[in-house]
Amino acid sequence: MPNTNPAATPQGVRSQNERQILWLIRRNGPMPRAALAQATGLSAQAVTNITRELIAAGLLDAGGERRRGKVGQPLLPLALAPEGALFLGLKVGRRVAELVLVDFAGRIRQIRLLPHAYPHPDAIRDFAIAGVAEILAGLTDAQHARLAGMGIASPFYLWDWAEEMQPWRGRDLRTELAEALDLPVWLENDGSCACGAEMMFGTDELPQDFLYFYIAHFAGGGVVLEGRLRLGPSRNAGAMGSYPVPGGRQVLDVASISVLEAALGGDLPLDDADWQVPPAIAREWLDESARVLSHAALGAVAVLDLPLVVIDGAMPAALRAALVQGTAASLAAMRHHGVTLPEVRAGTLGRRARTLGAAALPLGAGFLPGGSFSAPRPGRDGHETRDARPRSRDDR
Amino acid sequence: MPNTNPAATPQGVRSQNERQILWLIRRNGPMPRAALAQATGLSAQAVTNITRELIAAGLLDAGGERRRGKVGQPLLPLALAPEGALFLGLKVGRRVAELVLVDFAGRIRQIRLLPHAYPHPDAIRDFAIAGVAEILAGLTDAQHARLAGMGIASPFYLWDWAEEMQPWRGRDLRTELAEALDLPVWLENDGSCACGAEMMFGTDELPQDFLYFYIAHFAGGGVVLEGRLRLGPSRNAGAMGSYPVPGGRQVLDVASISVLEAALGGDLPLDDADWQVPPAIAREWLDESARVLSHAALGAVAVLDLPLVVIDGAMPAALRAALVQGTAASLAAMRHHGVTLPEVRAGTLGRRARTLGAAALPLGAGFLPGGSFSAPRPGRDGHETRDARPRSRDDR
DNA sequence: TATAAATCAACGAAATTGATTTATTGACAA
DNA sequence: TTGTCAATAAATCAATTTCGTTGATTTATA
Numbered sequence: 001m002p003n004t005n006p007a008a009t010p011q012g013v014r015s016q017n018e019r020q021i022l023w024l025i026r027r028n029g030p031m032p033r034a035a036l037a038q039a040t041g042l043s044a045q046a047v048t049n050i051t052r053e054l055i056a057a058g059l060l061d062a063g064g065e066r067r068r069g070k071v072g073q074p075l076l077p078l079a080l081a082p083e084g085a086l087f088l089g090l091k092v093g094r095r096v097a098e099l100v101l102v103d104f105a106g107r108i109r110q111i112r113l114l115p116h117a118y119p120h121p122d123a124i125r126d127f128a129i130a131g132v133a134e135i136l137a138g139l140t141d142a143q144h145a146r147l148a149g150m151g152i153a154s155p156f157y158l159w160d161w162a163e164e165m166q167p168w169r170g171r172d173l174r175t176e177l178a179e180a181l182d183l184p185v186w187l188e189n190d191g192s193c194a195c196g197a198e199m200m201f202g203t204d205e206l207p208q209d210f211l212y213f214y215i216a217h218f219a220g221g222g223v224v225l226e227g228r229l230r231l232g233p234s235r236n237a238g239a240m241g242s243y244p245v246p247g248g249r250q251v252l253d254v255a256s257i258s259v260l261e262a263a264l265g266g267d268l269p270l271d272d273a274d275w276q277v278p279p280a281i282a283r284e285w286l287d288e289s290a291r292v293l294s295h296a297a298l299g300a301v302a303v304l305d306l307p308l309v310v311i312d313g314a315m316p317a318a319l320r321a322a323l324v325q326g327t328a329a330s331l332a333a334m335r336h337h338g339v340t341l342p343e344v345r346a347g348t349l350g351r352r353a354r355t356l357g358a359a360a361l362p363l364g365a366g367f368l369p370g371g372s373f374s375a376p377r378p379g380r381d382g383h384e385t386r387d388a389r390p391r392s393r394d395d396r
Numbered sequence: 397m398p399n400t401n402p403a404a405t406p407q408g409v410r411s412q413n414e415r416q417i418l419w420l421i422r423r424n425g426p427m428p429r430a431a432l433a434q435a436t437g438l439s440a441q442a443v444t445n446i447t448r449e450l451i452a453a454g455l456l457d458a459g460g461e462r463r464r465g466k467v468g469q470p471l472l473p474l475a476l477a478p479e480g481a482l483f484l485g486l487k488v489g490r491r492v493a494e495l496v497l498v499d500f501a502g503r504i505r506q507i508r509l510l511p512h513a514y515p516h517p518d519a520i521r522d523f524a525i526a527g528v529a530e531i532l533a534g535l536t537d538a539q540h541a542r543l544a545g546m547g548i549a550s551p552f553y554l555w556d557w558a559e560e561m562q563p564w565r566g567r568d569l570r571t572e573l574a575e576a577l578d579l580p581v582w583l584e585n586d587g588s589c590a591c592g593a594e595m596m597f598g599t600d601e602l603p604q605d606f607l608y609f610y611i612a613h614f615a616g617g618g619v620v621l622e623g624r625l626r627l628g629p630s631r632n633a634g635a636m637g638s639y640p641v642p643g644g645r646q647v648l649d650v651a652s653i654s655v656l657e658a659a660l661g662g663d664l665p666l667d668d669a670d671w672q673v674p675p676a677i678a679r680e681w682l683d684e685s686a687r688v689l690s691h692a693a694l695g696a697v698a699v700l701d702l703p704l705v706v707i708d709g710a711m712p713a714a715l716r717a718a719l720v721q722g723t724a725a726s727l728a729a730m731r732h733h734g735v736t737l738p739e740v741r742a743g744t745l746g747r748r749a750r751t752l753g754a755a756a757l758p759l760g761a762g763f764l765p766g767g768s769f770s771a772p773r774p775g776r777d778g779h780e781t782r783d784a785r786p787r788s789r790d791d792r
Numbered sequence: 793t794a795t796a797a798a799t800c801a802a803c804g805a806a807a808t809t810g811a812t813t814t815a816t817t818g819a820c821a822a
Numbered sequence: 823t824t825g826t827c828a829a830t831a832a833a834t835c836a837a838t839t840t841c842g843t844t845g846a847t848t849t850a851t852a
Binding site for chain 2: 808817
């Protein structure tokens, strides 16, 4: 039933409007106050007040060039201040773990990799703790104070996928790292993270609603509805790998890099630039994968009325493009009475999507409108960290 | 991308909190102010102020019995005032059209039926105009002033389903009736309406997220996410009839009363109490229907992470119960790796769900939290009617 | 000089906090 | 057993704070 929600307050209004303004600048690039007032519907005065605080809080930067050319006072564009906040992101992958430091503008400042035969929770934890220590050692005190937290992108139910991953059963990496690092830590499904990264950092314009597939060794995905990443009450939304397709199978039985490697009879190189896939095998995998992806996409569109499906993955751009095209073709060939077919498009982030999405978790929790991205989520020990960010009003 | 939304304002805060309080009372029955403060997180003072205005506006009724028994001042429960607002609902069905007047408490005050061989837009329009005129004639001036608008529940793409329904192509019943009646009019898919009715008037407790099937001559459905009915950017969400299932088919090819009638070789009576279905035919239809419903349900759950699936329809309760049970069984038998199976449950409204849901459209637009149920929707001529309701602040 | 961006000053809406009123229950003394 | 009074909790009153809006003003450009 409709929001048995926290109740609205004047403070909530300000927080919402602050996030809205930050979001607009994030997606559109630097914007002058007048454009912000236009886009939000707020009065110019309100925008002045809000941006003054955001600048004082170090989140916005008014240092750009004034843009002249029209009559009237020239526009002074406001840009995100890259140093406004810093975020840690940890990706747990089938073949490699990645740890990054990302700034408020979404640029990767630091990156560390840990290749493995199989991910092991102890190894990942040690890698994260050591890596974070190194990264922190390289930060100034000011930067350290601006560290908003860590996000982890990990597949769920890891122990179900191979005997070697049994050690994951019963482990709670989020809590372990929150305690070891004394930082707020978020953890979400890697597919949802990749989807969130596309929404947050993707270079193409996106509609308010779309479905997202991420094809790696595991197949996963995410859904964005009304501009917000859907996580679901048990945080398992966008589980596109588990989507049922004809033949009693699931998407991940067909459309994953693991399946492609099985067909090849060996592992593919870590760097997708080095992949050599015989055309016949690629063709077969593409056809089958496109068929199941289109099936899943059409079902999701029937339920949710989505105008766009984004497909991304850890694979060469050419292969991804073929998958996009194949899925679109397969979709058009399906019976789709009563449903408007969505556009199908490639993602813009590729291999790094999940890792960026991990770092985007604290970013979303602290700075996205709608309280969204991450629903209220415990930071460390149960108390909510909904505003786990440098408050903009402490300094007044 | 996150809400390029109207921007938050103090007025919006009040509106949101008013709606929240009305919603809590709607779902829980009469509640004292203290319980409202508790449930919303608002201060007691704020609840006092808001409820005073809602009582003055005629939307709440403080006339109930004081409830004693505990120490302290006794509780004074506040109830919805049935006369607080009135709503018209029009259902366009395959065999019969229905027009109702529903009050603020959700009770049907008036009902009129129009049976037909096939629905025809002219006939429906004339039926609605004449019926509304009769209904209005029976209202006092005070009641007339409280009429908030009309909602229409209609299948989409009617002209695709039979040659006889070609006249629907290009028609816009919403605009026609809005102009003829000079009322704000909403129109949504009948499946979404039924779903909204269950959420608004259903007698069982419901989670914040669920999938809903409505099986009648057409098969349809709806989705509720975070307590809000999902309509979708082109208002086609919850199109469960169009959901693709194995064999190149869609749900509506299997799980609809039309299919059952075809198997029987004749039309079923309008009143489902009079249905006589030979067990063998029922069994066959149930098995096939349960299979496709479970397939669709599992797909939706993979995408959205839903804890509950509700099945309702225009059919006898026993048949519906068998369908629920069959779907649950079929669901459990499917491969569902990585997905938590949802509970499957029967709806509580049956035959009247769509019509009630039609009337719930203006109710939702004017009184539900989250601006939700209906997203901002033009009332008559494009200007938004988001607050198309007796304002509570005009009389201050 | 006209125009548009941005700010200043005054105002109003809505929530919060702390003190106050009101109506009960429960306990203790006559 | 009964009358009185303290404890308790609901609801309201009064004062304050936050935040957005409106209308007037300043600033910089074509």
